[in-house]
Structure formats: structure tokens, C-alpha cells
Amino acid sequence: MNVPQYLQKRRQGYYAVLEVPRALRGKMGKARFIQSLQTDSLKVAEVRKHELIGRWKAEIQAAQGNSPNLDRVVLVRQKMAAKVKPDPVDIAMILTPQTDHDMSDLETNRKDLSAVLHGKKFPLKHHLAAYEKTLSHIEAKSKDMRLSDIRRFIKKxxxxxxxxxRDVKEWVEVNLIAEDGLSVATCRRIMSNLRQYWKYLTDRKDLNVLEPFKYVVPDRTVSRKQQVATRRKDIEPEDYRTLLQAAQEKGDTQLAYLIQLGAYTGARVEELCSIKLDKVLPDRLLVEDAKSPAGWRTIPLHTDILDLVATMKKESKDEYL
Known part of the structure; x- marks a missing residue:
């Protein structure tokens, strides 16, 4: 059986292993990091290895002298939180600025760096890579969305x-809704994803700050009267012909195709643009990339657009209709 990367199987169970670059072995006093994961389960070992490997890689990066000051401080803080008594020389080596830029950054951010070192401030970005490793069980699309939401948050x-x-509530109302134009539903999804990351940091990374996401999303951003006024209007046959003619006169063949497909199938634009050729049958389309499984369906093709769909399929230059 092939053992996954960074793992070694011994009689006592699985061990995490990371080789130290040859040029750094003398400086670090070792050729490799190795530690028992206290389990004979491969599945459990795969989960447990990530924290160790992340910490060891940070030590190697610090020894190379190219880590930002905050990365250095977080590394020492992690050692302290893990109840590992760091060697004073090791601490000095990690924390010492290596470049003029590092020294300038240290002078500017000394107060914040000191707060991080003493556990009074918790940087939010430093565990995102480790958290990403725990998301292998969710769909790629959902995973990317969750990570994107988290990056948006930690940028702020x-x-x-x-x-x-209070500040998260202001961020939601001013930045997300007023400036970025996000809907209340989208903001709720973002908060849900942030809660998952916050729980991970609390459970696995010693975060000791109460979750700040309660009641930060408003119930409604517009009145019922405004909702009715801005509700999407039905398109009349004459509107369809006007849109199609405009696209044809502009010479935008793809848009003209899309307008006709939308009119005859009633499918969403995103659904039509993501239909792959192998989901296009002679008399129907298979929608299997909808917003939710409830939207997966078969759409019969009207006889008026059978030739159009056949032409689109023939002219396609990629895997999509």
C-alpha cells in the first residue's frame, strides 16, 4: 500500500515526517522532523499530520530567513501554545529580522507583534491553509466559495x-450590501461559512474570542413596496424579437443563440452557459450544474430550435455548448 506524503508507517502506528533541506541541516541541527501521530488509522493520521507539517514548514521557512515578522511570531506562539519549551537560541533565531524591510516592519508593527507573541491578538489568516485541508469532503465549488468568503473577511x-x-455588522451593511451590492441571502451564506472557520480556529487552534456573527445581517434591505417595484418583469414576445434583432444586427452570434435558447427553454443564463456537449442530446438538454440538486432536470427541445442546437454543438470549439 502506498503511504501518503509526509506519513511513515511503523509497527507502533503512523508518524509524520518532513525532510529538512540539506543546506539547512547544520543550522537546524537535524536532517528531518519526525513525530508519532499516536494512531494506527491512516484516516486519522491524514488529519493529524497537517498541523505538524505546517509548523515544521514554518520553522524551515524561518531558518531560511525569508519569513515576514508576523509569520515568525506566530511560529513561536504556536510552540508556546503546544506547550513545547522553545530553546532561547531557537527563539532568537526565529524572531530576529533578516532584512532592512523586516526591521522597518518590526518598528512599525512592534505593538501588534508583541500582542500576538503574548497571545493577546490572534491572526486570522495563518491557519487558512491548514483549514483548507479539512474541506476535502465538500464539493469543489462549495469549497472554493467558502475559502473566497473567508479571504474576503480576513482582508478586512x-x-x-x-x-x-459591531464592526462586522457595519462591514456587512456598508461594504457587502451598500458598496458591493450583495443580497441579504448572500451575506447570510458568507456568515455561515465564516462561522465554520471560526469554529475550526476555536476547536483546533486555541482561538479564545467569542464568535462575532450573531445578528449582523439585516432581515431585509428593502421594503415590500420596493421589492414589488423592482421585481423582474415578464418579457413579452415583442421584447424577445427586439432583443434578438439587436444581437443579430450587432453581429453577436453567441448572444443571439443564447437569447433563443433562453426563450425556448426557460433555463437560467448560468445554466445554459455551463452545459457541456455530452449533456446535449438530439431532443433534450440535461441540466446537472444548477444552483442546487433540486434544479437538476431534463429540458425537452422545442422543434423550432432543434437545428439551432445542432449548429451550436457543431460550431463549439471547447467542451461547452
Whole structure:
């Protein structure tokens, strides 16, 4: 059986292993990192190895002298939190600025760096890579969306202590809704994803700050009257002909095709644009990439567009209709 990367199987169970670059072995006093994961289960070992490997890689990066100051401080803080008594020389080597830029950054951010070192501030970005490893069980599309939501949040809030309930509420109302134009439903999804990351940090990374996401999304951003006024209007046959003629006169063949497909199938634009050729049958389309499984369906093709769909399939230059 092939053992996954960074794991070694011994009689006592699985061990995490990471080779130290040859040029750094003298400086670090070892050729490799190795530690028992206290399990004979491959599945459990795969989960447990990530924290160790992440910490070891940070030590190697620090020894190379190219880590930012915050990365260095987080590394020492992790050692302290793990109840590993760091050697004073090791700490000095990790924390010492290596470049003029590092020294300037240290002078500018000394107060924040000191707070991180003493556990008074918790950087939110440093565990995102480890968290991503735990998301192998969810669909790729959902995983990318969750990570994107988290990156949006930590771009605004560098430290957990900065993300007070009041400030997160203001971020949602001003930045997400007013400026970025996001819907209330989208904001709720973002908060749900952020709660998952916050729970991970609390359970696995010693975050000790209360979750700040309660009641930060407003119930409604517009009145019922405004909702009715802005509700999408039905398109009349004459509107369809006007749109189609405009696309044809503009010479935009793809848009003209899309308008006709939309009119005859009633499918969403995103659904039509994501239909692959192998889902296009002679008399129907198979929609299997809808917003949710409930939207997966078979769409019969009207006889008026059978030739159109056949032409689109023939002219396609990629795997999509």
C-alpha cells in the first residue's frame, strides 16, 4: 500500500515526517522532523499530520530567513501554545529580522507583534491553509466559495480581536450590501461559512474570542413596496424579437443563440452557459450544474430550435455548448 506524503508507517502506528533541506541541516541541527501521530488509522493520521507539517514548514521557512515578522511570531506562539519549551537560541533565531524591510516592519508593527507573541491578538489568516485541508469532503465549488468568503473577511479583519460584532455588522451593511451590492441571502451564506472557520480556529487552534456573527445581517434591505417595484418583469414576445434583432444586427452570434435558447427553454443564463456537449442530446438538454440538486432536470427541445442546437454543438470549439 502506498503511504501518503509526509506519513511513515511503523509497527507502533503512523508518524509524520518532513525532510529538512540539506543546506539547512547544520543550522537546524537535524536532517528531518519526525513525530508519532499516536494512531494506527491512516484516516486519522491524514488529519493529524497537517498541523505538524505546517509548523515544521514554518520553522524551515524561518531558518531560511525569508519569513515576514508576523509569520515568525506566530511560529513561536504556536510552540508556546503546544506547550513545547522553545530553546532561547531557537527563539532568537526565529524572531530576529533578516532584512532592512523586516526591521522597518518590526518598528512599525512592534505593538501588534508583541500582542500576538503574548497571545493577546490572534491572526486570522495563518491557519487558512491548514483549514483548507479539512474541506476535502465538500464539493469543489462549495469549497472554493467558502475559502473566497473567508479571504474576503480576513482582508478586512486581520486579527480576531478586530472583528467585534459591531464592526462586522457595519462591514456587512456598508461594504457587502451598500458598496458591493450583495443580497441579504448572500451575506447570510458568507456568515455561515465564516462561522465554520471560526469554529475550526476555536476547536483546533486555541482561538479564545467569542464568535462575532450573531445578528449582523439585516432581515431585509428593502421594503415590500420596493421589492414589488423592482421585481423582474415578464418579457413579452415583442421584447424577445427586439432583443434578438439587436444581437443579430450587432453581429453577436453567441448572444443571439443564447437569447433563443433562453426563450425556448426557460433555463437560467448560468445554466445554459455551463452545459457541456455530452449533456446535449438530439431532443433534450440535461441540466446537472444548477444552483442546487433540486434544479437538476431534463429540458425537452422545442422543434423550432432543434437545428439551432445542432449548429451550436457543431460550431463549439471547447467542451461547452
Amino acid at each position: 479583519f486581520k486579527y480576531a480581536e478586530d472583528a467585534t460584532n
